[in-house]
Amino acid sequence: MCGIIGAICETNVTPLLIEGLKKLEYRGYDSAGVAVETAEGLKRVRAEGKIAALEEKLAETPLAGFSGVGHTRWATHGAPAERNAHPHKSPCGRFLVVHNGIIENAAEIKRSLLPAGSVFESETDTETAAHLLTKFYDGDPVAAIARTLSVMEGSFALGVLCADFPDTLFAAAFGSPLVAALGKDGAYIASDAGALPEAPEEIYSLKDREIVSLTRGSLRFYNEKGEAIEKTPAQVRVQALSVDKGGYEHHMLHEIHQQPEAVRATLAGLLGPEGIDLSGSGLTEDFIKNELERIVIVACGSAYHTGLCAKRLFEGKARIPCSAEIASEFRYADPVIDRHTLAIFVSQSGETADTLAALRLCKEKGAKALSIVNVALSAIAAESEGVILTQAGREIAVATTKAYSAQLSVFYALAIRFAALRGAIGSAEEKALTHALAELPERIAEAIDSTKQTAETLAGRLFEAKDMFFIGRQLDEAAAAEASLKMKEISYLNSQAYAAGELKHGTISLVEPGTPVIVLATQDAISAKTRANLAEVKARGAFTVAVTTRALAPAFAEADEVIVLPDVCQWFTCSLAVVPMQLLSYYTAKRRGCSIDQPKNLAKSVTVE
Ligand code: F6R
Numbered sequence: 277m278c279g280i281i282g283a284i285c286e287t288n289v290t291p292l293l294i295e296g297l298k299k300l301e302y303r304g305y306d307s308a309g310v311a312v313e314t315a316e317g318l319k320r321v322r323a324e325g326k327i328a329a330l331e332e333k334l335a336e337t338p339l340a341g342f343s344g345v346g347h348t349r350w351a352t353h354g355a356p357a358e359r360n361a362h363p364h365k366s367p368c369g370r371f372l373v374v375h376n377g378i379i380e381n382a383a384e385i386k387r388s389l390l391p392a393g394s395v396f397e398s399e400t401d402t403e404t405a406a407h408l409l410t411k412f413y414d415g416d417p418v419a420a421i422a423r424t425l426s427v428m429e430g431s432f433a434l435g436v437l438c439a440d441f442p443d444t445l446f447a448a449a450f451g452s453p454l455v456a457a458l459g460k461d462g463a464y465i466a467s468d469a470g471a472l473p474e475a476p477e478e479i480y481s482l483k484d485r486e487i488v489s490l491t492r493g494s495l496r497f498y499n500e501k502g503e504a505i506e507k508t509p510a511q512v513r514v515q516a517l518s519v520d521k522g523g524y525e526h527h528m529l530h531e532i533h534q535q536p537e538a539v540r541a542t543l544a545g546l547l548g549p550e551g552i553d554l555s556g557s558g559l560t561e562d563f564i565k566n567e568l569e570r571i572v573i574v575a576c577g578s579a580y581h582t583g584l585c586a587k588r589l590f591e592g593k594a595r596i597p598c599s600a601e602i603a604s605e606f607r608y609a610d611p612v613i614d615r616h617t618l619a620i621f622v623s624q625s626g627e628t629a630d631t632l633a634a635l636r637l638c639k640e641k642g643a644k645a646l647s648i649v650n651v652a653l654s655a656i657a658a659e660s661e662g663v664i665l666t667q668a669g670r671e672i673a674v675a676t677t678k679a680y681s682a683q684l685s686v687f688y689a690l691a692i693r694f695a696a697l698r699g700a701i702g703s704a705e706e707k708a709l710t711h712a713l714a715e716l717p718e719r720i721a722e723a724i725d726s727t728k729q730t731a732e733t734l735a736g737r738l739f740e741a742k743d744m745f746f747i748g749r750q751l752d753e754a755a756a757a758e759a760s761l762k763m764k765e766i767s768y769l770n771s772q773a774y775a776a777g778e779l780k781h782g783t784i785s786l787v788e789p790g791t792p793v794i795v796l797a798t799q800d801a802i803s804a805k806t807r808a809n810l811a812e813v814k815a816r817g818a819f820t821v822a823v824t825t826r827a828l829a830p831a832f833a834e835a836d837e838v839i840v841l842p843d844v845c846q847w848f849t850c851s852l853a854v855v856p857m858q859l860l861s862y863y864t865a866k867r868r869g870c871s872i873d874q875p876k877n878l879a880k881s882v883t884v885e
Pocket of ligand 1: 544576577578579580622623624625626627628674675676700760762765880882
């Protein structure tokens with residue numbers, strides 16, 4: 277949520293800032309702005325809306341200089357208007373500030389500053405930081421930043437320009453992501469290392485109220501008291517963010533097609549010559565066999581949905597008690613966890629605030645913390661005892677597709693190995709499942725090819741619907757949850773996911789003649805029950821679509837439309853069932869004229885609680 281970029285270099289900084297902001301636009305697109313140290317002093321240009329609007333303004337009012345900061349906003353405090361766009365100015369005009377996060381005590385800070393005559397020009401929490409900098413400044417910007425940080429509560433990453441130090445850029449962070457990097461051509465800060473303009477020679481992640489001052493060739497770090505400290509550079513390979521759509525009309529469609537590769541690359545790190553190899557995960561066989569009593573999977577949104585699927589496998593197949601938990605609920609629920617609990621945190625971005633807080637809670641309670649993340653240089657990866665990196669490549673579309681699929685593939689590997697180690701399956705079955713898992717990327721590719729046309733045609737039939745339902749049982753319920761989220765987040769169409777057997781306990785009253793009900797039915801053992809649920813909604817006039825396997829297709833022939841998935845092992849059906857649903861959401865959103873890659877009110881990385 278909100279993206280910060282800052283640079284100090286030997287060429288005009290404005291184009292670098294704009295390029296960086298375009299890569300960070302996934303973090304919010306309510307407004308954008310840049311501030312540059314120009315020959316006439318500090319200047320800023322801001323615009324409501326996307327980076328393109330800022331570019332238009334900059335064409336009329338160009339800014340040129342060697343140091344600057346930029347910001348793309350996801351509104352928390354104050355409407356998405358230009359007056360609330362960053363950078364924010366201190367009352368004296370000496371400081372310009374960009375901020376990501378939330379200053380939770382902004383209202384109190386504001387109240388404390390008003391008696392001294394402070395006048396605020398925005399409704400943002402960020403402006404209070406700019407005012408505090410003025411209040412605490414006595415010629416030393418690092419000391420002023422340290423004192424400002426000591427007053428602020430919440431989570432934040434700040435980029436600061438100070439008119440008295442035109443050759444220096446300042447930054448600080450607490451709880452919100454920020455990297456500082458040194459490259460061949462300059463020094464940089466960014467909310468996401470993937471937005472840096474060049475491959476860094478040194479890169480550092482800021483945390484714990486750390487402050488950095490950057491000049492063209494140096495980075496100096498300070499602690500929360502403003503005392504100089506040494507930091508060790510992070511040893512990670514930075515994955516550059518790309519704005520390339522691979523020839524597709526949208527990032528989302530590109531990323532749907534990248535799923536086989538994302539799963540293949542992820543599995544390559546887990547499938548060794550002897551079978552599934554979890555040695556890089558920090559989990560020992562002894563722990564899995566003898567100490568593990570319970571698994572909790574904690575995540576948000578689609579990542580949580582992968583947990584719903586994994587729960588069925590860990591519990592139903594590996595026979596290990598397991599629950600999937602929404603991070604924002606779990607962290608306040610005083611959960612029963614101890615050193616016999618394996619807590620698994622799933623996050624594409626690796627920086628979702630609630631998931632990170634839940635991770636810290638589980639560690640405090642002594643659980644073993646394993647994370648499944650897609651961004652190596654992220655807080656969740658840094659703070660977990662064990663990390664399995666999904667290799668989906670950077671995901672740009674706000675609606676996740678390839679990261680979701682990559683996360684599921686990690687869970688399959690874990691579930692198979694856990695089931696074998698706990699004696700729930702024999703070695704022959706483990707081998708067969710592992711073999712089937714290795715072939716999953718091809719099956720996903722087939723699912724994309726074989727269902728794309730039907731999904732597009734169906735979207736033409738469904739795009740004007742008022743409500744839509746996705747139902748399924750067991751693993752299909754988990755896939756239905758993801759299908760429904762995809763539909764509502766990008767097409768703005770009201771959709772709900774339900775356990776198929778639960779519909780008649782209330783929700784079926786919403787089914788009217790023509791209401792689309794998508795029935796996911798891939799599980800042989802319970803298909804007869806799901807078929808009965810299809811009949812119930814059909815009897816009430818629903819327009820029904822069955823998403824099913826070749827073997828079950830005849831049983832679901834009464835559906836108005838049947839989507840047949842490629843054959844795959846029953847454990848992995850979520851990965852295939854979701855594909856036509858992603859495509860259906862995509863084409864529905866397209867027919868409805870929605871902003872597919874950047875849906876309204878959303879941002880890709882949710883760093884506020
Ligand atoms: C939906 C979507 C979100 C994320 C959720 C968690 O398409 O992308 O629901 O899954 O915000 O984000 P991460 O995985 O970054 O923790």
